[in-house]
Amino acid sequence: MHLSPDETLFWQYGFIKLNATIAFTWALMFVLAVGSKLITRKLSTELTRSRWQNLLEILVTGIERQIAEVGLPQPRQYLGFLGTLFLFVAAAALATVIPGYEPPTGSLSTTTALALCVLVAVPAFGIADQGLGGYLQSYLEPTFMMLPFNLISEVSRTLALAVRLFGNMMSGAMIIAILLTITPFLFPILMTALGLLTGMVQAYIFSILAAVYIAAATRTHKPAPLAPAPGT
Numbered sequence: 001m002h003l004s005p006d007e008t009l010f011w012q013y014g015f016i017k018l019n020a021t022i023a024f025t026w027a028l029m030f031v032l033a034v035g036s037k038l039i040t041r042k043l044s045t046e047l048t049r050s051r052w053q054n055l056l057e058i059l060v061t062g063i064e065r066q067i068a069e070v071g072l073p074q075p076r077q078y079l080g081f082l083g084t085l086f087l088f089v090a091a092a093a094l095a096t097v098i099p100g101y102e103p104p105t106g107s108l109s110t111t112t113a114l115a116l117c118v119l120v121a122v123p124a125f126g127i128a129d130q131g132l133g134g135y136l137q138s139y140l141e142p143t144f145m146m147l148p149f150n151l152i153s154e155v156s157r158t159l160a161l162a163v164r165l166f167g168n169m170m171s172g173a174m175i176i177a178i179l180l181t182i183t184p185f186l187f188p189i190l191m192t193a194l195g196l197l198t199g200m201v202q203a204y205i206f207s208i209l210a211a212v213y214i215a216a217a218t219r220t221h222k223p224a225p226l227a228p229a230p231g232t
Helices: 020-040 051-070 075-097 108-140 144-182 186-217
Strands: 009-013 016-019
Touching (some): 051 186
Antiparallel strands (some): 009 016
16 A cells, blocks of 8 residues: 555656656646636527536636635635635545546645645735735734744645645545455445545635635735714
8 A cells, every 4th residue: 555646656767757646637637627628618698508507607606605705805816726726626536436546635745736836826916915015014913023923824834734635635545445455345435435525625625725815915904993083
């Protein structure tokens, strides 16, 4: 039993390696890109719409609603990034029903890359919303002494995102592999279904946490209105 798809090697030339993590990641990205192109090629504004378009609109409006509930006032602005994160993690989990497939999110390198995307996106959205000076000022709040702690917080939450997703996805794959060796019939089917549910939950948690971090970075601090003078 291997713990990560990194250990499955398909091809190697010198120090250049093609393992299961790279292969399945690019295959998943290709499927998502081609699938999105096929689904969106014939969108209609009429009352009669295809089932794919109805499914797409339900998914998009659901993601937008979740982004708005986090506190981001213009969810469409963040839909591309957060929606892509959710779809990638969810698709990586759902594809586990394919024989021989290993989810790339079961590798720490993949989850670290996803977390680094969040690490870059948070200041990018924050600077776009508040300007460079306004965003950097947030690291000095409520006092300049908080600067090192705020910087440590940025790094630690990125590490937590990567490790949390990696641990949850890898543990599910390991449990299924163990049960396959013990009871190769009923329990693996049940655990596979549970793994699909867990994967969807992890995709939701990861994208929501990313939205929360972006909401914190784009929060505009407005002065409280002055209280009216007595007698007015």
